[in-house]
Amino acid sequence: MARINALATAIPELDFEQDYRRWALLQLEGQREAKLYERMADRSGIEHRWSVLSAQDARLHQGEGLYGGPDAPGTAQRMQIYATAAPELALKAIAKLPDLGRITHIVVSSCTGFVAPGVDQIIARRLGLADDVERVLIGFMGCYAAVTALRTARHIVRSEAEARVLVVTVELSTLHHQQEIDIEPLLAGAQFGDGAAAAIVSASGAGLELHSGIAAALEDSADLITWDIIDTGFKMRLSGDVPNRIAAAIARPEVRAAITGGLDVSQIDAWAIHAGGRSILDAVENGLELARGSLEDSRAVLRECGNMSSSTLMFVLERIMKHQPARGVALAFGPGLAMEGLHFGWTGGD
Template identity: 60%
Template sequence: MGTAPLPDVYLNAIGTATPGHDIHRAFVGWASARIPDPRERRLFDRMAARAGIDHRFSVLPIGPDGASPVAPGGFYADPVLPGTAARMAVYADAAPALALRAIAALGPAVSADPGAITHIVVASCTGFTAPGIDQIIARALGLAPTVERLLIGFMGCYAAVTALRSARHIVRSVPGARVLVVTVELSSLHLQDTPALEPLLAMLQFGDGAAAALVSGEARGLRIDAPFAATLPDSADLIRWDIGDQGFAMHLSGEVPGRIARALAAADLRALLLGEGPDGKGADRDGPDVIEAVPPVDGWAVHAGGRSILDAVEAALGLPDDALDASRAVLRSHGNMSSATLMFVLARMIGQPIANGVALAFGPGLAAEGFRFRAA
């Protein structure tokens, strides 16, 4: 007697939210002025102009006369920047508030019947508070006290994949499960006082944002197919967060795009990414009896980690010029919002006639995580 096939799982809807305070140009001016070497300063200015980012938003309040957080009266105005405790105090209030805005953007998918939510999965790596923001969100929404919660921390830019993959496992194992997935990141809380070019270029990428999704067995939105994960060898120090006395210091090596390009050129990772075996066919790894031909990828949801990373993915995979348009649009309008970014890209895919999509993100490790998807 054969094993019954596992049910299909769908990402039904996505809601997104960003704060209203655009801090991108203020940061560029602040960072450029801190670089003492004129040649490095000119290099920073050129790279900022070519970053493909027009806007990044922050939860930090607008200062007097509409000033930015680095202007007099702003959060970062003093010569000694705020300590980690002050930054986490902002996170404890602002992260749940922004997450609730993203959930509200889902519309009636959650608000019409919050009691139908059986599980909540929250991903965030830019702050800590206890009780966790999963409990704060559940209480604010009026979810049942029996709702099961999962908090995913410090996994960085691919945490949305981890969250959606976890939701998929839940729906496949719990009949009737309806999972609320939330990603919320407040990267602007971690400005570092440094004149060094590489960390300033890393900070140039990041902004604040939140996204929420409903995952269930209802055939609506995007079907989440087989996930994949691969940690790249000899790359552990290329992306790193270090917790210090003045926030979390982001380390994003300039070697990351090249390392990604080399990894994507390898046959084993390409096979994992595209779901292809040596015979050109693929199988859902959760159901070995289901074998089918793999159609060409017609939808790419790649984490918008930066222009150079998107360029590396496009070149390494030989993608058409417009294949990463959704990712580039998110980068241009919001910057890199860590775990929330991929959700913003996927939100642009819902409603498109995608037969074989690939979601892909890179983060600390250096690791590549993703899943295949298709329109319901």
């Protein structure tokens, strides 16, 4: 069976949470929504978010640069930043892993940028990996792509017992904040930060064993989360109805059974829920009738880093690995609206 032997995470140096709040309030100045924004930001459960930009480059106080203004850079310039910063942040996470051993495959997930040669090739070269390393790049799937990356690694290991897979997620969401005058997109932007994670998946040794997958797509929900490429980066739409739709979906008996594997929720030791926002975590906790505190690892990641798209779930799993749970469930939500997940449990190794 495939298992995560090691997992490490990395964040950039700039904590821009408070600056973003001040900037967003400037966009709403004179509107009655300003006080609503401030109240909702205070209740978000987010205290820190991190960006690969420097404070000067971000120009947060002036509302210029990547955050709008007459000289806001286009998509090409943002992708130039991604091409340099994404591999650097990914390598920062990889450097925290123990001895990599002989890596046979790389699976990279990222939805916040494009570059060719890809981040996977750049990483392989920088690490000095063998020329015959096999690569998979998972792009533009959004927040649930970490599940897809781990499931892909699981399939590789189950088909090639000697495989040793390096799984990487890297997201630079802060390259794409847009100057807006409406509260909904500003609140959506208030969720996102940058982060990267790296994991080793193999068929031997101790770690989180990866079991069966979970997948569900919600009907009539394609417009709830969208991610469009425009002239000034990628523009996200995150509907406020997402938590209610998630709660309704997981209340369905067949979806609940798929999530729990037919077990009672009390029999599951760990819940790795994508920290997409406080309201999403509340929807999952209430919808599955989980005990208070069941999602503390997810809430801690949200508090300390915000939503880092596909990397977020990896940050949660890093915390959960320390508990060595016998049974666990990982779930993430993203464009579609779709839910992706997998079951897992700690193994002491062979």
